[in-house]
Amino acid sequence: MNTAEPLLQVRDVRVVLGGRTAVQDTCLTVRGGELLGLLGPNGAGKTTVLRAVLGLVPLAGGDVLIGGLPAGRARHLVGYVPQRHEFAWDFPVDVSGAVLSGRTRSIGWLRRAGAADRAAAEEALERVGLAELRRRPVGELSGGQRQRVLVARALASDPGLLLLDEPFTGVDVPTQELLNDLFGRLAAEGKGLLMTTHDLAAAARTCTRVALLNRTVVAEGGPGLLADPAQMLRAFGLDTAIGVTA
Numbered sequence: 001m002n003t004a005e006p007l008l009q010v011r012d013v014r015v016v017l018g019g020r021t022a023v024q025d026t027c028l029t030v031r032g033g034e035l036l037g038l039l040g041p042n043g044a045g046k047t048t049v050l051r052a053v054l055g056l057v058p059l060a061g062g063d064v065l066i067g068g069l070p071a072g073r074a075r076h077l078v079g080y081v082p083q084r085h086e087f088a089w090d091f092p093v094d095v096s097g098a099v100l101s102g103r104t105r106s107i108g109w110l111r112r113a114g115a116a117d118r119a120a121a122e123e124a125l126e127r128v129g130l131a132e133l134r135r136r137p138v139g140e141l142s143g144g145q146r147q148r149v150l151v152a153r154a155l156a157s158d159p160g161l162l163l164l165d166e167p168f169t170g171v172d173v174p175t176q177e178l179l180n181d182l183f184g185r186l187a188a189e190g191k192g193l194l195m196t197t198h199d200l201a202a203a204a205r206t207c208t209r210v211a212l213l214n215r216t217v218v219a220e221g222g223p224g225l226l227a228d229p230a231q232m233l234r235a236f237g238l239d240t241a242i243g244v245t246a
Helices: 046-054 095-107 115-127 143-155 173-188 200-206 223-227 229-236
Strands: 008-017 020-030 035-039 061-066 078-081 161-165 192-196 209-213 217-221
Touching (some): 020 035, 020 046, 020 061, 020 209, 035 046, 035 200, 046 078, 046 161, 095 143, 115 143, 143 161, 143 173, 173 200, 200 223, 209 223, 217 223
Parallel strands (some): 035 192, 035 209, 078 161, 161 192
Antiparallel strands (some): 008 061
16 A cells, blocks of 8 residues: 555535535545546536635635645646636647646746747657647647647646546547556556546546545545445435446
């Protein structure tokens, strides 16, 4: 068992949005070398948890530690892959420029990218298999290619912790297989990954651990948890594990 300091600790987090409790008493831990899948029904608070880690929504209770530090002092350690619709794909930028934007924190606003920044962006493009499309406008990309751009943009800053919000939604099978392989290799390199997903079968194949969320964590364990009808009922209100095998 990995006894090193966790890369991410979400401790008794509570978030209130619009007067409604979105998540409460939520605890999660992600260590280097593992991919934790966060699963639950629509409205369960999965994206809210990621945004709480990123400081995009205020905490009504609890705290978040990244690398043992308060999250506000350590968000430079985090890479974030938002849902695809959150990126402005009509913005006039090519693939290379979009990925390079992931280095903004290290480059600084209104400053030109240096050789190290461009090398990091190029390496990220290679990792997602898009190096040959580096000059293509992002508006001309397919859905799967756009998803790979978002992953490359997050990787360009070489984060220790990667947050992935529904990375498999609307992508083709080759892209899903590429991402599955990439996420596995990133974990093997010692990075920690926290992924929200609706794809139970992909989570069963890819994740080292899973957590079922319905405003709070109702169950956590190995991927075999997804084949447990009682736990799926608690999280999703389903009376079967809907055919998932781990």
